[in-house]
Amino acid sequence: MSAEDLSQLLQRADPDRRLAALFAPAGARARLFALYALNHEIARIADATSESLIGEMKLTWWHDAISDLYAATPKVRRHDVTEALAPLTGLLPQTELLDLIDARFEDVAAAPHADLDALLDYVDRTSGRLIRLGLILTGGELPEPQIRDAGRAWGLTGLMRAFAWRARIGRAPVAGDYLTELGGSPAMLAQGLGSDKAKAAIQPVRAIAEDAARGFAAAGPLAVEAVPAVGYVVLARAYLKRLPDNPFEVPAERSLLARQARLGWLSLTGR
Incomplete structure (x- = not known):
């Protein structure tokens, strides 16, 4: 698959990262x-398979x-x-790529996030790790706290924008222990019920995402080498503003222009 073919794939599947990469x-x-x-490929497996065993087999293949x-x-x-990744083995650490894949096993297992720390760990291992790997590929450098803020701002925002789907697979972006305190459960959210409890449970997550977005911006301007690998994170604040009060509702899109x-x-x- 050529770079142009990959670009067309990402235009549909991951348009904001693609825009920054341009x-x-x-x-x-x-x-x-x-x-x-x-x-x-690895992120869509949980949505594309109804049986956790099949999802695990696909992730194991990767x-x-x-x-x-x-x-x-x-x-x-x-x-x-895999053919596109083959030339990158001299740049990307194997352990980092493997952990990017391993983090997705929790998705196909439909394991709820036990608490806020578990949710943040998941975001750090997925969104944050992807930023770190992207910076390697562009030669960009950022302080570790800024990478963490970038990953959490983008990752948490994306999870909240996809709340209905994440809830359906048992992985709503909320702290499980707090949801229980509120009288809710992952099973309730998976059925699209308990919007009031979901709204309350998501507030701490939204606060962390907003703090992370502010922290990322406050860290200073991005070097030109970092922009393609992490620049899309500047879009998070606008997405956060468009999140609906009811987490189950589809958020309004921001125009491509x-x-x-x-x-x-x-x-x-x-900046």
Whole structure:
């Protein structure tokens, strides 16, 4: 699959990361596209499979496929994404890619987030790790606290925007212990019930996302090398403002033109 083919895939599957990646030189852009395509493949498994065992088998396939790329005698399995990732093994640490995959086993197992720490750990291992890997591919550098804020701002915002789907697979972005205190349960949310309890349970999560977005912005302007790998995070604050009061409702989209303009300004100013 060519970089153009990956771009078309991400235009549908991960448009904001793709928009930011367009500000990278051609080589780095293609590398980011390959990384984001892998993320798309593993992230969609929980939604595409109704049986946890099948989901686990698919994730295990990806885990083994990535391991094969790093073997003493590398093996590239026949898949567009593995073929695109094969040239990146000298750049991306194997352990980081494998943990990116392993974090998704919790999704297919429909395991509720036990508490706020568990939810944040999941976001750090997925959204945060993806930012860290993207920075490696572009040669960008950020302080660790800013990477953490970026991952949490974007990751938590994305989970809240997808609340109805996340609830349906038993992974609503709320602290399980707090939801229990409120008299709710993951099973209730999976049926689309308890919107009042969901609204209350999501407030601490939203507060953390908003704090993280502010912290990311306050850390200072982004270097030009970092913009393609993390620039999309500047869109989080606008998405947070558009979250509906009822978490089960679909949030309003921000226009493509507005997102393009915001990222264009970022590329010029670093802010």
